[in-house]
Amino acid sequence: MGQVGTKDRFELVGTPPDHQEAEFADAVREGLSASPRHVPARFLYDARGSELFEQICTLPEYYPTRAEREILEDRADEIAAAIDREPTLVEFGSGSAEKTRHVIEALIARHGHLRYAPIDISRAALEASADGLLADHPELEMVGVWGEYARGLLTLERVTDSPLLVLWLGSSIGNLTHTEALAFLRDVRERLAPQDRLLIGVDLVKDPAVLEAAYDDAQGVTAAFTLNLIARIARELGGDLRPEDFCYRSRWNPDEERIESHLEVVRAHTAHIPGAKLEVAFEVGDRIHTEYAHKYTPKSFAALAADAGFAVERNWTDGEARFRSCLLAPR
Structure with missing residues (x-):
């Protein structure tokens, strides 16, 4: 810092x-x-791996980052309005938090203050994003959780009665098998209250050559x-x-x-x-x-969410229909 x-x-x-x-x-x-033989994908993200992934996100072929950024830039105010009261913003796999800035700024504009709790396996990424975000936004406070998603959920405690807005961006759900994704979403669902919301980035099925x-x-x-x-x-x-x-x-x-x-x-x-x-x-x-x-179709993702105990409350799609941001409400 x-x-x-x-x-x-x-x-x-x-x-x-x-x-x-x-x-x-x-x-x-x-x-x-x-x-x-296999090694879990989360171990790709040491300090060097995180740097290289940030480079991947800028490549012309790698459309997911641009498509999701477009949604968050255009729809941040609508996302911020999805929860009436000031939430605590939680993010799985925050990385540089570059895309998250749009949601952070919309929530600060709406409520005047924000508590942000990013969870990431890279300490360097957490500290670097905190340096930039806190310098730019005096209304922001941060609790960085260094570790895996599941441990992050256990580490975070509900310190107020404010609702949670949990972000899982970048179509990271795609790194999990259906069984793993269902188990993780059910675990998240068990930890959310009825007023909380989960925003997930979902990459859609498309032309195999593009993928x-x-x-x-x-x-x-x-x-x-x-x-x-x-x-x-x-x-x-x-x-x-x-x-x-x-x-x-x-x-x-x-x-x-x-x-x-x-x-x-x-x-x-x-x-x-x-x-x-x-x-x-x-x-x-x-x-x-x-x-x-x-990759998911709208139908297959809605079915996964329902199996995990969520309802898809809102959807936002980029202009080329490549990517979707789905707001899930506990059922």
């Missing part, structure tokens, strides 16, 4: 680094010992982002894994309506990862699954 006059309006709470390191080691050991380009850009930034997982394992857990022994692959699966991303082995080798107490033999063509990006 470098800005003068903002420290008294920012509090950081969350998971100690040693606990996060143990979680990473466990996930690598379990995932690389499984069949098929595949968005997740495999010409500049190779998405490839670097995913290969950084291998570099992170080497940095944090030691051993001899090397990014140059892998290449990035992604494809659209029309049956599951999702992009599937993975790392493919290009050189046979045996990797030693002492921090995970693991030795892994890789053959050419072996794969490590890294990420899903599920």
Whole structure:
């Protein structure tokens, strides 16, 4: 926190680094010992991964950020008006909070004050966004929650009787399987009161060529982002894994309506990862699954929300009908 006059309006709470390191080691050991091999997508977002993802969001092929920003710019006042009283604004996976600014400013304009609680696995991202937001908005106070979404929900306590407006932007729900998304939404639903609302960014099913380009850009930034997982394992857990022994692959699966991303082995080798107490033999063509990006139709998302105990109260769509922001109300 470098800005003068903002420290008294920012509090950081969350998971100690040693606990996060143990979680990473466990996930690598379990995932690389499984069949098929996998590492959860949340571990793509260390400091370097978060930087690369911010670059991805500026790429011409990566439309979701622009489409969602358009909605939030144009509809922030309507979103702010969805809750009558001043809410506490909570955000899962806040990152730079660049898009969130539109909602923050609309809520401050409507109520004169705002408490904002971003939840992110990157401490650097939380502190950087707090520096900028608090310097620009003296009416704002922040509690940054450093950790995963579920732990963030447990960490946050309802300190007033004000309603919550929870944001889950960027179509992050797409990284979860249907089973995982349903379980997470049900968990969120259990923690919300009737007056609370959940705003979710949902990427819509569209031309496969558009989708595949968005997740495999010409500049190779998405490839670097995913290969950084291998570099992170080497940095944090030691051993001899090397990014140059892998290449990035992604494809659209029309049956599951999702992009599937993975790392493919290009050189046979045996990797030693002492921090995970693991030795892994890789053959050419072996794969490590890294990420899903599920896409939804309006009908399929409404059904998921209903199964989780929510009703879709409002929808906003960008001008090209690529992306939808859905306001969910507990039922």
